[in-house]
Amino acid sequence: MQMQAETNLMSDADMAEEIVIETQDVNVFYGDNHALRGVSLDIPKHQVMALIGPSGCGKSTYLRCLNRMNDTVEGCRVVGKILLDGIDIYGPQVDEVLLRARVGMVFQKPNPFPKSIYDNVAYGPRIHGLAANKDELDEIVLSSLEKAGLLKEVQDRLHSSGTGLSGGQQQRLCIARALAVRPEIILMDEPCSALDPIATAKVEELIDELKENYTIIIVTHSMQQAARVSQRTAFFHLGEIVETGPTEQIFTSPIDERTQGYITGRFG
């Protein structure tokens, strides 16, 4: 498996990056609805990959395959290979609960637990036993909030409710919560769609910093956002990947006319 990933990497001459996630011919069915059709996509390490495409084209579905959240959807079936560091995440030796610790997720609508800010961030480390004692847990919580750029704003009210924050703060709290379990990959499904431009700018800034240490896959409906934060972009259409490549190339010289139509706003 490792070998194969390596060779793929070599053959793709113009990118010297390491690939963390390799998707090979993935098909997803919701009952009879064939939502993803033969999707193959390589996701390079420590970069931001943007998924764009018209509504209902399967971006969220693809994202949910990567941490097996689709397992929780009634009637959903995933066929194909998804390799994380060369290991099939749908294989028998992978436990979906541990996988979700490695592959964190931030949702479209901020969804903090109705608990204190501290408990929100501490929940992941607690269930995975990441901290040996209270001091270590404090350390994890504070550093996660720091990384999510929220610490300064909430420092003096760590024990007040997480739902009492503004929408943008809530979303950064959710990011901090995901960071606290030390994931390698973070999936973000339209993380800014419920936020105002200022909060959006903050989250985008944060994404830019996070890519130093994390691999980020972000679904967005905003072309500008994709252009601003991502290094690579994949364009989905009707359950298929139409085109994928460096973000600049996709936005300046798309090969497929459907891509061109979408990014210029002619359809979608």
Next chain:
Amino acid sequence: MTDLSNKTGGTGWNSDHFRKNLARRKRSEKRFQRIGLGAILTALTLLAILMFSIFSKGYTAFIQTSISLDVTFNEAIIDKDGTRDPEALRHANYTKLVQESLRARFPDVEGRSNLRALFGLLSNDASDTLRDMVMANPELIGQTLSVELLAGDDVDMLNKGYIDRDLAEDNRRVKDKELVWIDSLKEEGQIVTHFNSGFFTNGDSREPEKAGIAGAMVGSFYTLLITMLLSFPIGVMTAIYLEEFAPRNKFNDLIEVNINNLAAVPSIVFGLLGLAIFLNVAHLPRSAPLVGGLTLALMTLPTIIIASRAAIRAVPDSIRQAALGLGASKQQAAFHHVLPLSMPGILTGTIIGLAQALGETAPLLMIGMVAFIADIPGGINDPATVMPVQIFLWADSPERAFVEKTSGAIMVLLAFLVLMNALAVFLRKKFERRW
């Protein structure tokens, strides 16, 4: 726009057409509000009438008439050998002591039937009162004391104004000669009324003046305890399993339909089920809170399951996803997040279910909890009755004095129901604050 102007003659939103339409809508709204208000007022009036009739009849149950008499603790009657042996003191003839006191108060009364009527002024509980006094303090022997003794139910009823003095003697439970004695006692200030603490500390009795609801309250307590201990955990676990873990398939749909149907099954059917299973197959003791609790648990389960499922379903999916997305297992998501968030709804449903069980009579009749039981039950296996059944029993008794007992017991039951509902509200508020 052209359409609009055509229809309204070109004057737009200010036209007659719209103004009439608006007026009509406003009238309709007003009418609806008035009907709603009327419905509420009707309901409130009926409730007020019900409450008034219960309270006006029932409040006297909390008052008790006693007769204050000079009692001579005659050594010759109580302890003629002078040994002060507790056994001898216990078995002494205190009834004679009571009778002697009454005769001393009314020396003119002669003849068997007259004397029997005179002794009937006091409850036969009076001798027990004297025994308890002597047992507690043997020093009393030889002394003469003024003691308040429980009046018989007829005196009690007369004193509370339930017996009409103007009725012909034949139709009156208190005869003329008794009236004379009672009036004489009253003149001397020997008729006294107190708060009826016995109503809350005594078990049931054939004598209305001694009957209390303590036995029924304790019986209800044990029964509800069993009901709660069984139906709450089972109901909540079932609800969590069905909502969070069970796959959607025909089998689970069938379970769901059946649970909903069970909630609509008449309660007496559960009584028959309890009779058939717990008594005839499992041979558990008859009339016991254990069996009553088991039976009521069957009845309460569907209510709790349905309320809990609704509460669990009301927890937004985003919370589950947030937990699962962090690597929580399904069970952790359910128990760390979904269950605490749905707790207020679950508790409300549970308490309403238990309140229903508290007021339930029919299924308990089937398993023999309707017997006359004078003792206060000491455990879940003792014969017992419960409050609604006690009300049913008293309502069925011929004595006039049981009417106020019935209303009094209803008031106590209602008080418990109000308390339970208040508890539901309190718990809901308390848990909600933690969100």
